[in-house]
Amino acid sequence: MSSRSPHKTDHWGQPGASGDGATGERLPPKALLQRWDPRCKMLGLLGLVLAIAMVNDPALLPLVLAIPLLLALFSGLSLSFILRRLCYPSLLIVLLLLWLPFAVGDTPWRTFGPLTLYREGLAAALLIGGRFLGIVLTAMIVFNSTPLATNLKAMRALGLPWVMVDMALLTLRYLQVLKRDLQQMRTAMRSRGWRNRLQPRNLKTIAWLTGSLLLRSHERADWIYRAMRLRGYGQSDHRPSEFKVGAMDLLLLGLTMAIALLLALFNLELVVI
């Protein structure tokens, strides 16, 4: 893993213009994950996250956490970037991890005043926390090694309906524009003395702010469609596919699937560690 990296992530974590990762991480040109065919990468990711979701034995957690570690070594992403992305864990996960050890189980392990820590609850919390880290880190590393738009095109090549892909690409494109619109509108409101407090009047203001944003978007959409038609949107595309699979891509896919299969077999106790 590289220890230095000029982070170009904006508020939306969008890719930069020079082939950076999905969240703007500039990658070393030779990173293996960056060179891997995006279609094979998506299939490999699917296999890995499903295998991790299957894990029901806390003893397998070191193996689960070794998967993103291994991927990180070949991704070229810096450790600080990966850790920064983990700063916002789901509130539900935090509550579950705090609640489970004290609320679930029959075998007391430790007592802290009125609170009893149960073995079963602790094991369940470890399992959920471990699976969460394994899946989130694996997905984050894989998605950040290719621009998000390329990943979406790879999904299209794998059979995702074109309506979904076109919608996703356009949504991605206009998120930044709309975020800027919203910031401008909120600045204008604040400069007129508006403060975000819990009052019925404020709910009306927020509703109208959202309504204005929707109106602007609706009007903009018609212009966008006409511009897209002028540039050939809807015409059949005869360009050759931008993806090419080589022997190395297939080898990496086979390796990834073998790891996923091994994890599934360990979990089903068909293979003993």
Add this chain to the structure above:
Amino acid sequence: MHIADGILQLPVVIGGFTGAGAVTWYSLHRIKHQGDPRERIPRAALLTATFFVASLIHLPLPPAGVHLVLNGLLGIMLGWFAFPAILIGLFLQAVMFGHGGLTSLGVNSLILGLPALMAWQLFHWQRDVTATPYRTGWRGLLAGSGALSASLVLFMVALLLGLPTAFNRESTLTAMAVITAAHLPLVIMEGVVTGLLAAFLQRVKPALLRGV
């Protein structure tokens, strides 16, 4: 109201993806049935992005604050495009911000998407398109609150199905009651904001309430 990665058991994950795939397929089938979708895609995408942005507006509700979900309004305005739009929005949230999850994407899209379709039907059921903004606002309030309430129920069902069976029934029910109570103010606020928005749109651009 997002279920994160790692919580759900594999059968629920697979069930979620199967259900979401089936609803998406049916929605796309209905969209194509209404004619060439190309003209409607930019509009649907832009509205999806708008909902995505609007859901980031922070409401100062003690102790911490809440964000609107707006799945009811999304259903009202997008119709059959609502489910694919929610699926895309949740995918982008998972990939860009790490909110929600990839393995729980199917379940999360069912939790938010099915009530959005329900809100669409509820809002447009025997609706007079020339009704006053006031009456339209009440319809919006019902659709918005109804959609979020239905999402809350589905969220609980998914959690109950997804958590390991060894969980203590009593403490699980207590936790569910706490989650429900914590979400009730949001259900009310969501309804009020959706109602006010529906009234606003009926006043300034009623065509927006007729779907994409």
